Amino acid sequence: MDSILKQYFGFSTFRPYQKEIVEKILDGRDCLVVMATGSGKSLCYQMPPLITKKTAVVISPLISLMQDQVMALKERGIKTEHLSSARNASSAQSIAESGQYDILYMTPEKALLLPSSFWSRMLKTGICLLAVDEAHCISEWGHNFRVEYKKLDKLRDILLDVPFVGLTATATETVRLDIISSLKMRDPHVTVGSFDRKNLFYGVKSFNHSLSFVDELVGELSKYVESACSSIVYCTTVKDAEHIFESLLKAGISAGIYHGQMSNSAREESHRSFIRDEYYVMIATVAFGMGIDKPDIRYVMHYGCPKSLESYYQESGRCGRDGVASVCWLYYTRSDFAKADFYCREANSAGQRKAIMESFLAAQRYCFLTTCRRKFLLDYFGQKCTSDKCGNCDNCTSSKKESDVSREAFLLMACIQSCRGQWGVNMPVDILRGSQSKKILDAQFDKLPFHGLGKEMTANWWKSLADQLIANGYLVEKYADVYRSVSVSPKGFQFLSSCKPDYQPPLYLPVTSEMMGNDENNNPNNEARGFGGLIPAGYEGMSQAEAELHKLLLEERMKLARASGTAPYAIFGDATLRRIALTRPSTRARLANIDGVNQHFMKIHGDHFLQKIQQLSQELNIALDRLPNSQPPIARQVINVPKAKNLPPAKFEAWRMWQEDGLSIEKIANFPGRSAPIKEQTVTEYILEAAREGCVIDWLRFSLEIGLTQEVYKNIQDIVTKVGKEKLKPIKNELPEEVTYSQIKACLTMQELGVSEIATPFNYQHVRKEDENLKETSGMSGETNLSCQKEEQLQNLEFVNGVGDCSRLRNEDAVPDSSIQSRCIEEPVDSSNDLPVATKRQKIGGVLGEATESSILSWLEKFDHGVSLSDLLVHFNGSTESSMIDLLSSLEGEFLIFKKNDLYMLM
Numbered sequence: 001m002d003s004i005l006k007q008y009f010g011f012s013t014f015r016p017y018q019k020e021i022v023e024k025i026l027d028g029r030d031c032l033v034v035m036a037t038g039s040g041k042s043l044c045y046q047m048p049p050l051i052t053k054k055t056a057v058v059i060s061p062l063i064s065l066m067q068d069q070v071m072a073l074k075e076r077g078i079k080t081e082h083l084s085s086a087r088n089a090s091s092a093q094s095i096a097e098s099g100q101y102d103i104l105y106m107t108p109e110k111a112l113l114l115p116s117s118f119w120s121r122m123l124k125t126g127i128c129l130l131a132v133d134e135a136h137c138i139s140e141w142g143h144n145f146r147v148e149y150k151k152l153d154k155l156r157d158i159l160l161d162v163p164f165v166g167l168t169a170t171a172t173e174t175v176r177l178d179i180i181s182s183l184k185m186r187d188p189h190v191t192v193g194s195f196d197r198k199n200l201f202y203g204v205k206s207f208n209h210s211l212s213f214v215d216e217l218v219g220e221l222s223k224y225v226e227s228a229c230s231s232i233v234y235c236t237t238v239k240d241a242e243h244i245f246e247s248l249l250k251a252g253i254s255a256g257i258y259h260g261q262m263s264n265s266a267r268e269e270s271h272r273s274f275i276r277d278e279y280y281v282m283i284a285t286v287a288f289g290m291g292i293d294k295p296d297i298r299y300v301m302h303y304g305c306p307k308s309l310e311s312y313y314q315e316s317g318r319c320g321r322d323g324v325a326s327v328c329w330l331y332y333t334r335s336d337f338a339k340a341d342f343y344c345r346e347a348n349s350a351g352q353r354k355a356i357m358e359s360f361l362a363a364q365r366y367c368f369l370t371t372c373r374r375k376f377l378l379d380y381f382g383q384k385c386t387s388d389k390c391g392n393c394d395n396c397t398s399s400k401k402e403s404d405v406s407r408e409a410f411l412l413m414a415c416i417q418s419c420r421g422q423w424g425v426n427m428p429v430d431i432l433r434g435s436q437s438k439k440i441l442d443a444q445f446d447k448l449p450f451h452g453l454g455k456e457m458t459a460n461w462w463k464s465l466a467d468q469l470i471a472n473g474y475l476v477e478k479y480a481d482v483y484r485s486v487s488v489s490p491k492g493f494q495f496l497s498s499c500k501p502d503y504q505p506p507l508y509l510p511v512t513s514e515m516m517g518n519d520e521n522n523n524p525n526n527e528a529r530g531f532g533g534l535i536p537a538g539y540e541g542m543s544q545a546e547a548e549l550h551k552l553l554l555e556e557r558m559k560l561a562r563a564s565g566t567a568p569y570a571i572f573g574d575a576t577l578r579r580i581a582l583t584r585p586s587t588r589a590r591l592a593n594i595d596g597v598n599q600h601f602m603k604i605h606g607d608h609f610l611q612k613i614q615q616l617s618q619e620l621n622i623a624l625d626r627l628p629n630s631q632p633p634i635a636r637q638v639i640n641v642p643k644a645k646n647l648p649p650a651k652f653e654a655w656r657m658w659q660e661d662g663l664s665i666e667k668i669a670n671f672p673g674r675s676a677p678i679k680e681q682t683v684t685e686y687i688l689e690a691a692r693e694g695c696v697i698d699w700l701r702f703s704l705e706i707g708l709t710q711e712v713y714k715n716i717q718d719i720v721t722k723v724g725k726e727k728l729k730p731i732k733n734e735l736p737e738e739v740t741y742s743q744i745k746a747c748l749t750m751q752e753l754g755v756s757e758i759a760t761p762f763n764y765q766h767v768r769k770e771d772e773n774l775k776e777t778s779g780m781s782g783e784t785n786l787s788c789q790k791e792e793q794l795q796n797l798e799f800v801n802g803v804g805d806c807s808r809l810r811n812e813d814a815v816p817d818s819s820i821q822s823r824c825i826e827e828p829v830d831s832s833n834d835l836p837v838a839t840k841r842q843k844i845g846g847v848l849g850e851a852t853e854s855s856i857l858s859w860l861e862k863f864d865h866g867v868s869l870s871d872l873l874v875h876f877n878g879s880t881e882s883s884m885i886d887l888l889s890s891l892e893g894e895f896l897i898f899k900k901n902d903l904y905m906l907m
């Protein structure tokens with residue numbers, strides 16, 4: 001699986017849950033996958049056909065989506081087609097029947113129309129799975145119900161033994177159950193991943209439809225365009241979309257537009273140009289929703305509040321699907337919240353009407369929020385959030401001013417109480433503002449003592465106060481059908497009863513922009529928290545020359561894409577491009593080894609791209625082959641900036657000392673700068689917490705230090721499958737006594753983060769049986785190996801270069817147990833005399849003499865989990881380090897082997 005992942009997709013690690021889901025599908029199990037947008041769900045159904053050599057049939061709701069996916073898969077050398085276009089339908093159908101496609105896409109309508117003879121032939125050649133993408137469309141309770149989806153159960157009766165896989169980013173418990181029963185899934189393996197899109201910044205502002213706002217917006221979008229970053233502006237109406245589109249054109253910014261009133265061909269053209277980076281801005285209505293697979297969108301703006309929180313999550317989820325830091329702003333006006341009636345028209349039943357109304361109100365609450373937006377989103381989707389502050393939304397990054405609004409709160413609540421809680425918020429606000437409207441006169445509300453007492457504040461000021469009182473539990477909002485009423489809650493009553501007309505106890509609430517008398521776009525504070533400053537800094541951590549190289553390579557990628565009639569992102573992603581600009585590989589192996597570079601790319605464009613890197617680097621006078629570790633990895637740029645803020649300083653410091661300064665856990669625990677030593681176990685936990693917060697960890701080194709071998713890792717994994725991971729004690733009880741809590745916690749964290757056991761130390765237990773003799777000859781018995789990895793013994797070791805490579809283990813303090821060294825070195829090493837690596841190796845005794853490409857390949861075949869360079873040099877003791885590296889490089893460049901965590905594995 002690892003080699004297929006690298007070969008076709010160019011990735012070296014699975015994301016959380018991917019591997020487990022693929023394994024279940026391979027076992028023939030139905031699966032329901034509920035994971036965030038951009039979390040990598042597609043890979044779960046794209047891998048099995050490459051492993052089984054049978055076709056994966058994928059049901060997808062939109063032709064444009066299928067087209068994008070087919071295009072990107074072709075760039076990965078995966079045989080794929082969609083059955084929807086009239087142009088190719090019949091030939092594609094017969095190619096499909098002969099089993100030549102790895103992946104075959106079709107709409108639900110098409111799937112239901114295909115004759116049973118088609119399915120029988122397909123079954124004969126082999127179907128490895130049927131995936132239903134955007135599976136929430138099956139459910140009437142979902143936010144995008146499609147009636148044809150509901151009929152897909154018919155396929156279950158035809159494809160009896162084929163595993164069905166439902167995939168969606170948004171599904172409540174009800175929707176999940178609906179998907180399972182509608183697709184007649186049998187004992188499905190259900191995965192509900194995190195909804196948290198950690199790389200997205202969320203922000204909300206109010207706005208008015210003024211011209212100055214549109215000018216500002218245009219100015220902002222132009223900044224993204226200048227940085228070659230794609231943006232989408234979602235509008236709630238076609239009129240708004242056209243208005244912004246025209247303003248952009250007037251300002252000389254080329255942009256696309258996409259809405260339901262355009263012809264199919266115009267929409268297709270617009271979509272096509274956008275994903276091919278022919279322009280960087282798309283102005284769209286929600287018609288441009290699910291159907292976009294472009295992974296490198298850096299900014300999604302909502303110009304108006306969307307109809308539901310689900311829609312917002314889905315649409316904003318188009319942003320940063322490649323994991324690179326990206327930004328989502330939502331702009332609302334109060335008039336957006338008067339559209340409930342309009343949205344409810346879509347409903348077919350009272351239940352559906354209620355569901356629409358509820359998610360509409362949730363979107364509204366999201367707008368008025370003064371607390372962490374991510375927490376609110378996660379809570380809404382039923383995910384527990386341990387922290388109250390994410391550090392990556394507008395409310396967490398800017399402190400909200402609070403002010404004592406006791407008098408105004410008293411007036412508003414008393415007025416609402418006098419209206420007997422039968423009205424929405426507009427009526428009490430009109431009373432306070434002294435309105436003489438017919439409604440007020442008819443109800444004799446002009447006689448109330450509060451009439452006209454709040455004239456000095458605007459209607460929006462009072463409404464905003466009402467929102468804050470609702471958010472803080474002083475008022476409750478109820479609705480019947482689309483009609484809303486607001487009344488005083490018990491907490492509100494308590495406040496009212498402690499008030500006198502001339503005295504109210506203090507009541508501090510956040511001051512919103514509307515309460516400051518400004519729409520956000522007129523607010524002088526905007527400079528700090530507005531659009532500006534949040535453009536993802538693509539060139540962060542790069543020198544000027546590197547940034548220039550990055551820009552030129554972007555252009556080169558564009559040229560290659562144009563020449564192949566594909567989108568630049570399909571060649572390789574932004575993160576990969578950044579890695580290339582930072583490391584400037586000079587050989588095929590080095591380029592192939594970069595995360596995101598796949599075999600197909602190497603075959604078609606590899607040599608040309610290498611030449612370009614060389615030529616441009618020379619012109620810019622920058623050296624080739626920069627070590628990847630000499631720059632902070634991309635993930636840190638993306639995730640750590642906000643996350644590090646989340647981590648208490650003591651924990652961050654422990655992580656920094658371990659990861660960056662290379663200190664051992666023991667040294668950190670007893671660091672002289674500390675007022676008192678802390679436990680090593682505590683340091684371990686700090687480092688694990690940092691990892692969960694997105695900090696980079698050298699897992700191999702960490703595992704070695706805590707004695708977590710592959711065998712222990714697998715043991716723990718097995719027990720976790722049996723007893724669950726909620727409590728540590730039951731896991732510990734089931735394991736051999738020597739397995740420590742630190743090892744269990746590390747294993748759970750690694751699982752959570754999708755780090756496979758491959759990151760734990762190489763373990764000779766995994767050498768196949770036939771290699772027993774070899775182990776004897778080289779004096780490396782499994783027993784000695786295990787004993788050498790005991791936690792207590794390893795605590796005395798320090799690492800050079802942070803890799804778990806025994807030949808580079810250095811013993812500074814006296815090592816009490818010679819068995820530690822016996823794994824790699826026959827005689828104890830003199831600590832004061834740190835032998836050069838080659839000298840140590842000579843003592844081991846080689847096995848096969850000089851290596852050749854074919855002898856390396858056949859030796860690697862014996863190891864499921866890979867072999868380090870030093871192990872190879874031990875084995876082929878007739879080869880020099882440089883000749884071995886040359887051989888390995890050439891094999892890597894040809895995609896016959898690949899390197900992961902410094903271990904070489906067979907493709």
Ligand SMILES: Nc1ncnc2c1ncn2[C@@H]1O[C@H](COP(=O)(O)OP(=O)(O)OP(=O)(O)O)[C@@H](O)[C@H]1O
Binds near residue numbers: 015037038043295317
């Ligand atoms: N293991 C991985 N390592 C690195 N990148 C990955 C990995 N798996 C997927 N990706 C990348 O993540 C991005 C999003 O993946 P994908 O399209 O599968 O997301 P999704 O969950 O299906 O999202 P959506 O719900 O929006 O369709 C793609 O650019 C994909 O190449």
